[in-house]
Amino acid sequence: MIDSQSGTYPLRLPGTSQGQPHAEAAYRNVLCSLVNRDTEWLDLGCGRSLIRDWLPGAHDVQMQLRHTCKRIAGIDLEKADVDRNPYIHEAYVGSVEQLPFADRSFSLVTAQMVVEHVSAPLAMLKECARVLVPGGHFLFITPNLKNLLIAAASIVPDAIKRPLTSLAQMRDANDIFPTRYRMNTSAAIEKTLSLAGMTPELIEHIDGFPDLTGLPFVSLVERLIRAIQPQTCRSDLLVLARKPAS
DSSP states (O other): OOOTTTSOOOSSOTTOOSSOOOHHHHHHHHHHHHOOTTOEEEEETOTTOSSOTTSTTHHHHHHHHHHHSSEEEEEESOHHHHTTOSSOSEEEESOTTSOOSOTTOEEEEEEESOGGGOSOHHHHHHHHHHHEEEEEEEEEEEEOTTSHHHHHHHTSOHHHHHHHHHHHHTOOGGGOOOOOOSSOSHHHHHHHHHHTTOEEEEEEEEOOOOOOTTSHHHHHHHHHHHHHOOGGGSSEEEEEEEOOOO
16 A cells, blocks of 8 residues: 555565565565655566566555556567566567666666576666666666575576476476576675666565475475575575665
8 A cells, every 4th residue: 555645655565474575575565665656667677567476466566556656667578578567657678788768767777587687787787877867776686696596507508497497486488588697696796786886775685485386306405495594595686776866
């Protein structure tokens, strides 16, 4: 529900636990806390939705986002996906490394599980900085390469990984894209943000919702790893960066 005074969403939304939410819910919560009626927002690699469709109340939250934001633009390489996104106001087909927007066009840029697919993350970050207004935010979530399972997956050829991921996560193989993992540690993120002229406000190591249920043995390994892993090896990185105000 939108706060009637500020026009923003509360950080804690229905359907999250009282403790730390999993990565997908945490991304949603931070996203919603950034949005108000003046927000002009660009979602990179937007696909068919703004947040995970399986989150509690996902459709209602996305409709609230659509109606609250002044502008929501989505860009994706897959025309069929971006054309099916009912929550954006403007649909674009193109690369996140070369954005078709004027300087200072947006107050918020987001990327949900997109960064790991990008071949040139510095080029992407420089484009984000270019299209953001001074003081604007870039919010993204991406896998953490220090996580044992993510590291293992990174060395598996895509031809093998694609069908395995489809089975493990019970996803359509057509929704699984090649991964690069070229900015997937906190150190790499901090360095690349600095080179792009942005400052990190938050880099949080956080586990995503368990998603290997299609492979029982691997799912068991995932749970065991989570039980013993240090915080810096959690499965995902939630990042909020800011373009300097001047």
